[in-house]
Amino acid sequence: MSEPRSKARHRRSRTALAVTVPLALTAAGTLAYGTDLGVLGGTGREASAAAPAWAADTADGFASVNSLGQNGTYGGRDGKTVTVKTQAELEKYATAAEPYVIVVAGTIAMNPVGKEIKVQSDKTIVGQGTSGHIVGGGFFLGSGVHNVIIRNLTIRDAYQGVWNDKDHDFDAIQMDGAHHVWIDHNDLRHMADGLIDVRKDSTNVTVSWNKLSDNNKTFGIGWTENVKTDITIHHNWIRETEQRNPSTDNAAHAHLYNNFLEDAAGTDIKSSYGNYSRGATKMVLENSYFKGVKNPVIKDSGAAIVQRGSVFSGTSGRNESGGSAFDPKAYYPYSLDQAADLPSILKSGVGPRASIGTTAATKAAAATTLTVAADGSGQYRTVQAAVNAVPANNPARVVIAVKPGTYRELVKVPSNKPHVTIQGTGGSRKDTTIVYNNAAGTPKPGGGTYGTGGSATVAVEADDFQARNLTISNDFDEKANQSLSGHQAVALRTAADKVFLDGIIVSGDQDTLLLDTAAKDKLGRVYVGNSYVVGNVDFIFGRATAVVDKSVITLKKRWDGTSAGYVTAPSTAANRKGILIANSTVNGDVSNGSFYLGRPWHAGGDASLDPQTTVRNTSLSAAVKSTPWTDMSGFSWKDDRFAEYKNSGAGAGSANSNRPHLSDAQAAGQEVADWLTGWTPSAS
Numbered sequence: 037m038s039e040p041r042s043k044a045r046h047r048r049s050r051t052a053l054a055v056t057v058p059l060a061l062t063a064a065g066t067l068a069y070g071t072d073l074g075v076l077g078g079t080g081r082e083a084s085a086a087a088p089a090w091a092a093d094t095a096d097g098f099a100s101v102n103s104l105g106q107n108g109t110y111g112g113r114d115g116k117t118v119t120v121k122t123q124a125e126l127e128k129y130a131t132a133a134e135p136y137v138i139v140v141a142g143t144i145a146m147n148p149v150g151k152e153i154k155v156q157s158d159k160t161i162v163g164q165g166t167s168g169h170i171v172g173g174g175f176f177l178g179s180g181v182h183n184v185i186i187r188n189l190t191i192r193d194a195y196q197g198v199w200n201d202k203d204h205d206f207d208a209i210q211m212d213g214a215h216h217v218w219i220d221h222n223d224l225r226h227m228a229d230g231l232i233d234v235r236k237d238s239t240n241v242t243v244s245w246n247k248l249s250d251n252n253k254t255f256g257i258g259w260t261e262n263v264k265t266d267i268t269i270h271h272n273w274i275r276e277t278e279q280r281n282p283s284t285d286n287a288a289h290a291h292l293y294n295n296f297l298e299d300a301a302g303t304d305i306k307s308s309y310g311n312y313s314r315g316a317t318k319m320v321l322e323n324s325y326f327k328g329v330k331n332p333v334i335k336d337s338g339a340a341i342v343q344r345g346s347v348f349s350g351t352s353g354r355n356e357s358g359g360s361a362f363d364p365k366a367y368y369p370y371s372l373d374q375a376a377d378l379p380s381i382l383k384s385g386v387g388p389r390a391s392i393g394t395t396a397a398t399k400a401a402a403a404t405t406l407t408v409a410a411d412g413s414g415q416y417r418t419v420q421a422a423v424n425a426v427p428a429n430n431p432a433r434v435v436i437a438v439k440p441g442t443y444r445e446l447v448k449v450p451s452n453k454p455h456v457t458i459q460g461t462g463g464s465r466k467d468t469t470i471v472y473n474n475a476a477g478t479p480k481p482g483g484g485t486y487g488t489g490g491s492a493t494v495a496v497e498a499d500d501f502q503a504r505n506l507t508i509s510n511d512f513d514e515k516a517n518q519s520l521s522g523h524q525a526v527a528l529r530t531a532a533d534k535v536f537l538d539g540i541i542v543s544g545d546q547d548t549l550l551l552d553t554a555a556k557d558k559l560g561r562v563y564v565g566n567s568y569v570v571g572n573v574d575f576i577f578g579r580a581t582a583v584v585d586k587s588v589i590t591l592k593k594r595w596d597g598t599s600a601g602y603v604t605a606p607s608t609a610a611n612r613k614g615i616l617i618a619n620s621t622v623n624g625d626v627s628n629g630s631f632y633l634g635r636p637w638h639a640g641g642d643a644s645l646d647p648q649t650t651v652r653n654t655s656l657s658a659a660v661k662s663t664p665w666t667d668m669s670g671f672s673w674k675d676d677r678f679a680e681y682k683n684s685g686a687g688a689g690s691a692n693s694n695r696p697h698l699s700d701a702q703a704a705g706q707e708v709a710d711w712l713t714g715w716t717p718s719a720s
Contacts, residue, residue, distance in 0.1 A: 088395045089718070091117060091137045091160060095185070095218035097242035097268025097291065100368050104182070104240065109216040111160030111185035112136045119164070123147060130155045130175070139164050139393055140189060146173025150194055150206040150228065157181050162393040163188040173206070174227070179213030179236070188392040190223040199252050204228035212236040219243045223387040225250040230280065234267060235259045239288075242268045245714055247387045250305070252278045258285025263316045270294050270370070271714055273382040276305040281329075286315035291364045292324065296378045299328040306330065309354075313339040318361040325378040326351050333357065347375040371710045374611045380559050381713055384499075384533065390433075391718040403457075403720065404432070409439040419447045419458060419470060428452045433720050435459055438506060440467035446474070451497040451532070451554065457720065458494075460506030465541050468506040470494055475512045476547075477522025485522060488547055492529035497554065500534045502720065507541040514545060514595035526550045530580065535562040536717040545592065546573040551580035556609055563717040574605035577637060579645075581613045583711045584620060591624030591631050591659050599627035599659070604634035605668065606647040614648030614677065616711050622687070623657035633664040636676040641669070648677035650698070650706050660687030663694040681706070 094100065095109035102108065115135030120126045121142045129136045135158035142164075151173040155161065161175070162168070162185070169190045177184055186209060194206035206228035209219060213236045224231040224246060230253045234241055237260050248254050254277040257267060265287040274281050275298040284290045292311055299307040309331040313319040316338055323345040326332040331353035335341045340359025348355060364370065373381060406422040407414035414437075416422040422436045433455045440462035447470060449456050460468030472493040474486050489495075494508050512525035524547040528537075531552040542549045548571035553560030560580040569576055570590040576582075593599050603622065608614035615634075622633075633656075636647035651664075664680070664687075665673040680688075681698040691697035698706060 088117070090162070090392045095216075095220070095242045096370065097244070097270065097368060098240050098266040098289065099216055099218045099242035099268065101240055101266070104215050106182050106216045106240070109183055109185060109218045109240070109242070111183060111218070112138070112158050113160065115158065120144075123151075126161075127153050130159055130161060132156060135159065137162065140168035140170070142167055143169040143171060145171045146194075149173065149196075150204060152176035152207065152210060154178060155181060155184055158183045160185040160187065161189070163190065163388050165390045165392070165394040166190075166388045168388065168393060174208040174210070176207075177209075177211040177214035177217060177238075181211070181214040182216045184214070184216070185218045185220065186222065187218070187220045188222065188388045190388060192223070192225050192227070194227045196228045198228075201228045201252070207231070207233050209233070210235070211238040211241070214238045216240045217242075219246060221245045221387060221389055221392060223247045223249075227251055229253060230256050232256075232282075234265065237262050237264045239265045239267070241265070242270075243272060244268075245271045245386050246273075248272060248274045249276050253280045254278075255282035256280045256285075257282055257287055257290070258315065258317075260286055262286065263288050265290070266367075267291070268364075268368075271373075271382060271386065272296070273386045274298070276300060276303055277307065278305060279308045280312070281307065281310045283312040283314060284317045284319060287317040287319070289362050289364075289367070290317055290319040291322075292319065293322040293370070294373050294375075294378060295324045296382045297324065297326045297329050297332065299330065301328060309334055311341075313341045315339060318359070320361045320364055321346065321357075323372045323375040323378075325349070325375050327379070331355075335359075345372065345375055347378075369704055371705045371707075373713055376611060377559060385714045389716075391716065391720060403435045405435045405437055407437050407439070408443075410441040410443060411439075414439060418445050419443055420445055423447060423449055423453065423456065426453045426456060430455060433457060437461050438468050438470075442469045442471060444471055446472050446493060446495075448495045449498045449501060451499075454498045455500045456498060457502040457504070458506065459502075459504050462505070465505050465539055466507055469509060470506065471509040471511055473510060473512045474525065475517070475520065475522060476524040477520040478512075488522070488524040488526060489529055489550060489552070491524060491547075492526040492550065494528045496528070496530045496532055496535060499532045501530070501532055502536045502538065503540050504538040504719070505540065507543060509541075510544040510548070512545070530562055531560065533558070533560050534715055534717075535560075536719075537562065537564045537567055538717075538719060539566045541568045541570070543568075543570040544575065545571055545595065546575065547571075547577060548575035549577070551576070551578040551582040551615070553578075553580050559612070559713075561712055561715055563712065565717070572601035574602050574635075574637070576603060576615060577605035577607070579607040579609055579612075579614075579639070581608075581711055581713075582615050583708050584615070584617045585708055587620045589617070589620060589622045591622065591626045591657075593626055599630035601626075601630070602632045602635050602666070604649045605637040606634065606649050607637040607639045607645055608648045608677075610644060610646040613711050615650070616706065616708065617649070617651045617654055618708055619653050621655045621657075622651075622660060623655075624659060626659045628658040629661050631659050632661055632666045633680075634673075634678060635666045635668040636671050636673050636678075637668060638671045643671075646676055650677075650679050650681065651683060652681035652698070652703065652706065654683050655685040656683050656687030658686035662689050664689075665694075
């Protein structure tokens with residue numbers, strides 16, 4: 037029998053960067069509630085100690101391919117990490133023979149204007165958070181230079197007043213004969229010539245997650261009679277640029293996917309063309325978004341373009357394809373985002389990131405900290421009072437440090453207060469608890485009831501929220517309130533993007549953890565790591581793109597002592613990813629064969645939704661039913677997206693018509709990184 041629901045009352049609210057999750061525990065199955073969590077260390081001005089986590093990130097795409105004696109692109113990770121603030125310091129380390137990770141901490145104005153520093157092999161040059169700017173110049177990578185990462189920088193303003201400037205070859209990044217280069221998460225704009233030039237047989241290049249804007253010539257590739265260049269261009273936002281978006285001449289393999297090209301109306305800069313396949317180029321163009329662009333896709337007669345999955349909005353002129361190209365997956369793995377999602381994904385995801393180039397120690401020092409203590413020894417006695425003290429539209433991280441104790445209160449982080457961390461300061465996540473007992477049917481002061489979404493003990497509507505080392509609970513007593521209609525009782529509701537729940541306990545009965553989005557058409561990514569989620573009916577649910585990783589999902593008996601329930605109830609929008617449970621454990625003191633892994637919640641009877649739960653590489657106790665999925669409110673689970681992959685334990689089972697398993701090929705596109713679409717959760 038399906039559980040009666042009143043879900044309609046809910047409030048609406050590949051491979052890119054390597055997913056490096058700090059504070060990870062070794063095995064989810066051996067987690068203990070009181071386990072202490074470690075903290076990443078930082079580096080000094082010139083340090084031989086272990087580099088920060090981001091310094092170990094490696095390129096994807098063609099820059100990851102083993103060729104020309106170079107196995108992938110990892111930059112200067114094997115050398116010292118140094119911090120530079122002047123042009124002289126930057127040149128000293130960038131031109132050195134030995135490997136370095138070079139952190140640019142501040143704005144460096146190049147002298148003379150147009151100066152391009154000649155970078156040598158085995159270097160990572162990275163901006164410190166969003167503060168690293170190179171003004172009036174850039175970088176040059178000459179013949180044979182290899183294994184270089186240029187990342188998280190703003191390179192800008194070498195413009196000399198002539199729009200189609202043929203006299204000043206002032207590029208942001210130019211390479212002539214280099215190989216294995218990764219250009220990632222930069223903001224490149226307003227230069228005298230090109231933003232990026234990949235010339236003279238340069239190859240094994242990946243350009244990812246950059247904003248390229250306010251320029252005549254954006255991105256040129258080729259200028260050679262040889263057909264040698266292998267290049268991957270993905271997840272870039274190219275806007276208000278005229279030509280070379282990119283122009284790709286005589287490239288052996290050019291793979292362009294998930295880019296957003298935008299020519300905004302009402303501006304002085306007009307596009308002349310978008311992606312151009314020239315000479316003998318073989319190009320594969322996938323799942324990109326072209327908005328307002330003139331001649332969005334063009335090719336020469338001898339070139340090839342294979343197109344699939346792109347969106348063209350308000351474009352005009354030539355849109356061409358033809359010829360045969362290649363299969364990118366023969367060279368490297370990758371996964372595609374839906375083209376329709378790209379404007380929201382890339383507007384928030386490209387360019388310098390605060391989490392790259394900054395050590396944990398630096399981030400901690402830079403953050404504002406507010407202290408909460410119930411006994412009055414902190415700045416505030418309640419968590420909500422500290423949240424209220426965060427200024428509206430705060431530009432940087434605010435850490436609310438909560439001393440051990442029980443805080444019986446409702447907490448709401450509104451949408452105009454991003455970058456908030458609520459962190460318990462005790463030795464265990466059990467030491468600090470935020471708890472309340474509202475349910476969907478609880479009467480509200482002034483009339484009406486709270487409804488499911490409104491029952492949350494903690495409600496998060498602000499992006500870039502983090503919680504760690506505490507317990508969030510709803511202790512509504514179902515047994516004592518049998519006459520009450522609506523027993524859904526949420527502990528934590530999120531309706532935001534980039535929510536990182538790290539090392540916490542979320543505890544309740546029915547509807548414990550609501551992972552929602554701000555609106556049906558909004559992206560809402562949530563990463564739950566190294567945590568416990570406790571409940572019995574639909575206790576991980578909602579329409580967010582959510583990952584529960586390296587965690588324990590604890591099944592709990594009902595108020596009357598019986599064992600029956602459902603772990604997930606996704607309400608995923610079509611063409612989005614839903615709930616992914618990975619590398620975790622599902623167990624609890626309940627009867628064998630009594631719990632479903634999930635069922636499809638079509639909120640409000642919305643047939644357009646396409647709910648998704650994937651459970652993979654997870655230990656399942658005998659409590660899980662042999663047919664782990666079931667229908668809900670007249671909607672069949674078989675019409676939606678429910679699957680397993682390589683689970684283990686007594687509750688795991690072989691594939692059959694009532695228990696679908698992913699193939700290896702399907703599973704390759706359903707990894708944690710595929711869910712997070714370019715966001716790398718990191719503690720701050």
